[in-house]
Amino acid sequence: MTWISTPLFPNLVYLVLVGGLWLAALALVAPGTGVLELLAALTLALAGLGIVSLTLSPWALLVLVAGAVLFGLSLWRRHEAIWLALSAIALSLGSAFLFVSPSGGPDVHPLVAALTSMLTLGYFWLAIRKVLASARAKPAHDPSAVKGLVGEVRSALDPIGSVYVGGELWTARAARHVAEGKLVRVVDLDGLMLTVEPMQDS
Numbered sequence: 001m002t003w004i005s006t007p008l009f010p011n012l013v014y015l016v017l018v019g020g021l022w023l024a025a026l027a028l029v030a031p032g033t034g035v036l037e038l039l040a041a042l043t044l045a046l047a048g049l050g051i052v053s054l055t056l057s058p059w060a061l062l063v064l065v066a067g068a069v070l071f072g073l074s075l076w077r078r079h080e081a082i083w084l085a086l087s088a089i090a091l092s093l094g095s096a097f098l099f100v101s102p103s104g105g106p107d108v109h110p111l112v113a114a115l116t117s118m119l120t121l122g123y124f125w126l127a128i129r130k131v132l133a134s135a136r137a138k139p140a141h142d143p144s145a146v147k148g149l150v151g152e153v154r155s156a157l158d159p160i161g162s163v164y165v166g167g168e169l170w171t172a173r174a175a176r177h178v179a180e181g182k183l184v185r186v187v188d189l190d191g192l193m194l195t196v197e198p199m200q201d202s
Helices: 008-029 035-051 058-076 080-096 110-136
Strands: 150-155 160-165 168-174 183-190 193-198
Touching: 008 035, 008 058, 008 080, 008 110, 058 080, 080 110, 150 168, 160 183, 160 193, 168 183
Parallel strands: 168 193
Antiparallel strands: 150 160, 150 183, 160 168, 183 193
16 A cells, blocks of 8 residues: 555645645736746646546536636636636635545545635635735836836846836846846836846946
């Protein structure tokens, strides 16, 4: 009897899968340097390695896919809170019932599924919703005002990193590597991504 065949295994895979979904959701609403995206991809890939050893419920898989579609709608459609709530419910249900035990019932322990689902609902509603609302909010000032300003590199640009300019931390890119602590000038703004160039004497 291997550890894959123990009752603990589907619960571990379930928790890794949910963790990957959490990271993926945050990466989609708050894109940045790619760290979150990489962590989400690695976590979901790890969950995938476990999933191939388990029996899946077709209807739960469809619910999980529907949850992903609903999450996409929350990013691109109005009334994002409604789509986000529906997405969180679908993702919670789909993941909790995704694995089927030899007896035909859910393979994830009910207590683990219930607690994780409640945490997922809270995470989507309190964290993801606020980040999404913040990203969609109209800025209190004109972002283009940062053009021409000089800022300091807070994380190395290679080619993307972060720059502190105008009293705020921005995601920025440069044509070449710029080390942390160097001064840069903002030359362009694409959405919330700055294009900067290093100061000659920094």
